[in-house]
Every structure is written in structure tokens, then in C-alpha cells.
Amino acid sequence: MKIFLDSADINEIKTHQSSGFVDGVTTNPSLIAKSGRNIIETIAEICTLIDGPVSAEVTATDFETMLTEGKKLAAIAPNVAVKVPLTEVGLQTCRALADTGTKVNVTLCFTAGQALLAAKAGASFISPFVGRLDDIGKNGMGLIENICAIYANFDFDTKVLVASVRSTQHVIDAALLGADVVTLPPKILSSLYKHPLTDSGLEAFIADWKQTGQTIL
Ligand code: G3P
Numbered sequence: 001m002k003i004f005l006d007s008a009d010i011n012e013i014k015t016h017q018s019s020g021f022v023d024g025v026t027t028n029p030s031l032i033a034k035s036g037r038n039i040i041e042t043i044a045e046i047c048t049l050i051d052g053p054v055s056a057e058v059t060a061t062d063f064e065t066m067l068t069e070g071k072k073l074a075a076i077a078p079n080v081a082v083k084v085p086l087t088e089v090g091l092q093t094c095r096a097l098a099d100t101g102t103k104v105n106v107t108l109c110f111t112a113g114q115a116l117l118a119a120k121a122g123a124s125f126i127s128p129f130v131g132r133l134d135d136i137g138k139n140g141m142g143l144i145e146n147i148c149a150i151y152a153n154f155d156f157d158t159k160v161l162v163a164s165v166r167s168t169q170h171v172i173d174a175a176l177l178g179a180d181v182v183t184l185p186p187k188i189l190s191s192l193y194k195h196p197l198t199d200s201g202l203e204a205f206i207a208d209w210k211q212t213g214q215t216i217l
Contacts, residue, residue, distance in 0.1 A: 001175045002052070004183040006163065008035040008042055010049075012186045017049055019189075024052035026127070026163065026183040028083065028107065029059055040076060047077035053125070055105045057083035058093070066093045074102045081105045081124060086114045091121040098122030105161065112146040119156040125181070129164035130174075140164070141173045148177055168192050 002023040005016055008031040016022050025046050032039050043056045056076070058069040070082040070093055081103040084090040094104045098121070105125040106118035110133060118126045128147060130140025147160050159180035165171060168191055174182045184192075 001179060002181040003189065004052070004055075004161070004181055005189065006031070006165070006183040006185050008032050008037070008046070009186075010035075010042070010045055013046060013049055016186055016189055021189065022050065022052075024054060024081075024181070024183075025050050026055040026083070026105070026161070028055075028057050032057075040072075043073065043076050043080060047079055050079070052079060053081040053103060053105075054079055055081045055083045055107075055125075057107065058085075061087070061089060063089050063092050066090070067096055070097050070102065070104075083107050083127075086110075086118060091117055094118065094121040094123050098124070107163070109147075110143070112143060112150055115147040115158075115160075116150055119151060119154075119158040123158045125159045125161040127161045127163040127183070130162055130170055131164035131166035133164075134166065141170070141177065144174060144177050144179055148179060 003021050004024040004026050005013055005022050006026045007013055008027040013025060035042055046054050056073040058066045060066040060069050066089060073082050074080050082097055083105040084093050085108045086106050094106055097104050103124040105127055106123040107127040109115050109126050109128040115126045128143050133140035133143060144162055151158060161181040161183060162174040162179045163183050165182055165184050165188055171182050
């Protein structure tokens with residue numbers, strides 16, 4: 001399973017990139033707004049740091065403008081994946097961009113039916129938002145299970161990119177279900193390393209080692 005970072009913060013991306021775990025980056029208009037920076041410059045800079053797919057989202061809601069925005073974002077670098085919303089216009093734009101060889105990430109997916117349409121529209125990625133479904137009392141990971149089963153039934157190439165991840169348990173569940181990608185807020189990626197027994201175990205090893213008076217080097 002690939003791990004993407006869900007961030008438009010260059011410093012966060014640089015920090016986590018050095019771990020070697022970051023296979024790509026996803027951004028959205030809210031993350032760009034939080035960064036306080038220009039979208040084109042930010043995406044261009046992220047693309048110099050990350051070899052894998054970097055998602056950049058359109059903001060128009062009509063077909064012509066969405067397509068023009070998508071083409072402009074795609075022209076930033078060959079690894080840009082244009083993110084479009086799961087609306088009728090978004091899927092028309094997805095088809096038009098996919099037909100010219102542009103990778104498209106269809107976002108704001110909340111049902112398996114929407115995911116089926118995105119695959120048929122030629123999406124490279126579908127982004128179901130598990131956390132936002134859990135927030136309203138629905139089963140976010142149940143949606144991932146259904147989409148993975150449907151895509152496997154018909155051999156769709158569209159990758160299941162689990163988004164709106166709120167916990168390390170979401171990551172484990174996504175991996176168990178065979179999702180292709182999870183996109184993680186930096187704090188969730190950091191917390192994947194952590195367990196209190198790892199910390200207390202290491203403390204005990206260091207204390208015992210000191211008593212031996214030995215050094216390895
Ligand atoms: O990038 C889209 C997605 O990951 C948003 O997550 O936490 O705003 O629901 P969140």
C-alpha cells in the first residue's frame with residue numbers, strides 16, 4: 001500500500017520525505033488556503049521534492065473552466081494528478097483529461113456508486129473520505145471494502161486512495177482491505193511510529209545496557 005502525505009506545507013513535506021515513506025502528496029483548496037501560498041508555486045515546489053503523484057485540485061464548477069484549470073495544473077509537472085470533485089461536471093472533466101493522458105484524482109467520494117462512475121470516467125484515483133463518513137455516524141471503512149470489491153470484480157485500473165484519515169486504525173484497516181493508497185495528515189504518519197511499549201521497552205534496554213559498561217563502537 002502506498003502512503004501519500006495530505007499536506008500543502010513544504011516544511012512538513014520535507015520533514016516526512018526524508019523518512020522514505022512518502023510515495024506522493026495530496027492537496028485540496030483548504031490545505032492550499034492553510035499554507036497561505038499561491039497554488040501554482042506550491043504545487044511546482046512540491047513536485048520538485050516528490051517523484052510520485054502530487055494531487056492539485058480544480059476550483060471551478062463549470063466544465064469549460066474546470067477543464068482549463070485542470071490543463072493548467074497538469075502542465076506544472078508530469079507527476080501532477082488533477083483533482084476534480086465527484087459531480088457530473090467533475091466526471092466529464094475527468095474523462096476529458098484522462099483522454100489526453102492526464103492522471104485524475106476524483107475526490108469527495110461518499111458512495112460506492114459514485115466510485116463506480118469515477119472508474120468508468122477514467123479516473124486514476126478515487127478518493128473516498130472515510131473520516132467524514134465516520135463523523136456523521138456512517139461506516140467509512142465499509143465504503144472502502146465495497147469499492148475494493150467492485151473494482152476487483154471488473155478489473156478497473158482506478159486506484160483506491162483512502163482519504164480523510166483520522167487515526168492509525170484507519171491505516172491498518174485500509175491495508176487489511178487491500179486499498180492501494182492512504183493519504184495521511186502528517187500527524188497520523190508520525191503517530192504510526194509510536195507505541196508506549198516501544199518507548200518503555202527502549203528505556204529499559206538503554207538502562208540495562210549502561211550497567212554493562214560496554215560500547216559497541
Ligand atoms: O484531502 C482530502 C481529505 O484527506 C480531507 O480530509 O480531514 O479534511 O476530512 P479531512
